[in-house]
Amino acid sequence: MRLFPAETYKKRREQLLSQLNGGVYLIMGNNESPMNCKDNTYRFRQDSNFLYFFGLNIPNVAATLDASTGNVTLYGNDFSVVDVIWMGQQATMKELGAQVGVENTKPFSALATDLKNDVNYLPPYRHDRVIFLADILKKSTTEISSEFSVPLIEAVVKLRSVKDDLEIAEMTEAVNISRELHINAMQIVASGKKEYEIVAEIYATAKRSNCYLAYPAICTVNGQTLHNHYHGNTLQESDLFLNDSGAENDMCYSGDITRTIPVSKRFSNQQKDIYNLVLKMEEDCIADLKPGLLNRDSHLAANRIMLNGLKEQGLVKGDVDTMVELGVGGLFMPHGLGHMIGLDVHDMEDLGEKYVGYREGLERSTQLGLKSLRLAKELEEGFVITVEPGIYFIPELIKKWRAEKMFTDFINYEKLENYYDFGGIRIEDDVLITAEGSQVLGKRIPKTTEEIEGLHC
Known part of the structure; x- marks a missing residue:
């Protein structure tokens, strides 16, 4: 021990x-x-x-x-x-x-x-x-x-x-082992394989480093299902494969990483457009992190970037700030931008998000997406948080909103029909808040389209 x-x-x-x-x-x-x-x-x-x-x-x-x-x-x-x-x-x-x-x-x-x-x-x-x-x-x-x-x-x-240097070292180790989980998984993803074959490699990689997983692996071609723990699907050439998994090291510190890759080894134009938008959401939000920033504002910034990009692609229309205020983005990202991480993958969630992620005067929203934000309060030096934006096309939710005529002035429902079989994309890293900004923990894990496609050259 x-x-x-x-x-x-x-x-x-x-x-x-x-x-x-x-x-x-x-x-x-x-x-x-x-x-x-x-x-x-x-x-x-x-x-x-x-x-x-x-x-x-x-x-x-x-x-x-x-x-x-x-x-x-x-x-x-x-x-x-x-x-x-x-x-x-x-x-x-x-x-x-x-x-x-x-x-x-x-x-x-x-x-x-x-x-x-x-x-x-x-x-x-x-x-x-x-x-x-x-x-x-x-x-x-x-x-x-x-x-x-x-x-x-x-x-x-x-x-x-607030994590001290000893904890940050343990978390960096957990992230670096998580990196190996993801790279090994990326290299064996192929059409015809079962999801559980990829999961088996993830578990084996963790055990080779004397680790367990910090949470049940989310490894799926149905990335639009946020916490999908079913692993029986067969990978198809046109699928995107979402892998949300992280190692828990022998001191019980967690990593929490998500990558999404094309089964075909190459992104289609449609996949690449959405992927690069999610990547911009993640990288821009990380670049802006610093002590004193309300993490709620970071979540809203991610929504603003997303809606601007979706507007350019013709999926939404109208004033972006108004869409952010009304919560239109919840259709595409129905979860929060991130959470604390440490000894728990959702750190201290057992103590209550009211005390961990919020404070007096900062109330939880009722909007889809924003209401699921686990960490909304001001960031402090020494916090370690996840930044995990995503864009998802959930046919059941899209059809429900359309039937209820929700935000018809802003959402191009007809064009969304072309995305019913798209799935979802999420990109996630673990980030330390420093005195002057932020630092992504661990060695770089491939996440640009060029880096991901380059793994298969």
């Missing part, structure tokens, strides 16, 4: 406690989750907040922090001889605590005795943790799910949002 230096975790905990006004705060780790029987479990993945403050990627542990005294206690059980028979020799809780700068350790059973009704905790997102807390705190599951500590959430978000 690879860890940061113990002082890193101690400093994070001290920073957390300095933002809290008294009280005891609980950080829960995750349990193993049975797949079809108790001993046959899904792959264990530790809670990201526990990883951030305690680093231990093992099940059945928890910790408390006392903001009044500064005391930190790690709860977990030492392994028995019977456990060792099946698992081999394991470190004791004292030894594990020392590795992350915690002196005081107790058996996990002591947690139920030590916790009081006024303990502060983060929103539990796993049912077993809701039930556990309800049992030991003598509350209903409804109360447990709603009585989490907002000050604790806000303190954690403030710390985890």
Whole structure:
């Protein structure tokens, strides 16, 4: 188990406690989750907040922090001889605590005795943790799910949002491994192959680097379906193949990359026109990123670029600023421009987008596309975010809007009929916000039409 230096975790905990006004705060780790029987479990993945403050990627542990005294206690059980028979020799809780700068350790059973009704905790997102807390705190599951500590959430978000140099190095590694996933996939895409053959290469590439995927791979010829996890289609010569996949390295930091390539190895004129427009959206938005910029404004800028380009291609008409204001772009990009990334691919989403991506006075939109923007607030130095514009032609949505006569003054519905079998294009990179602008993490991943077509020369 690879860890940061113990002082890193101690400093994070001290920073957390300095933002809290008294009280005891609980950080829960995750349990193993049975797949079809108790001993046959899904792959264990530790809670990201526990990883951030305690680093231990093992099940059945928890910790408390006392903001009044500064005391930190790690709860977990030492392994028995019977456990060792099946698992081999394991470190004791004292030894594990020392590795992350915690002196005081107790058996996990002591947690139920030590916790009081006024303990502060983060929103539990796993049912077993809701039930556990309800049992030991003598509350209903409804109360447990709603009585989490907002000050604790806000303190954690403030710390985890800004990545330090150690984290940036881990994320750069995750992106570089993600790069290999994508290049290897690009090189084997061919007519007649099944999507799952490409997915198999992606998983194999990750494992060769001692990684897992940060999220289920989205690898599809149906790019117009935003989160398509079906991999049974056969690739056809005229298809575009969208690959949204990223590695999670052995420190649990994520990469999140998307590329879209032609199965035929060459873009058609229609595909190239839309692709280059998406590329302009991505590159122009990245170039404008800097501390203080509202990410919502970046999303709207991407829409403005998109609608200008679609107007030039005859798919929309009228005043572009008016179309942006009305939300016409939601027909073509019904998702947000990007999100935080770190220990989670959608970083800290378990804590609530209200606290992670928004702030007081900045309300979520109701417009299609903009309402799905996970990160709308001002950017800060040290944020790592995704920039992932796309253009999609979703026949069902186009037909619905047309039947409802939505934005008929702006949308050329007749011409859109020629795009019903187009699919979708998305291009995505992971970007660090720097003091004076931004920096795309990792080595360059082919994304111009020339670079992509050049892979097959």
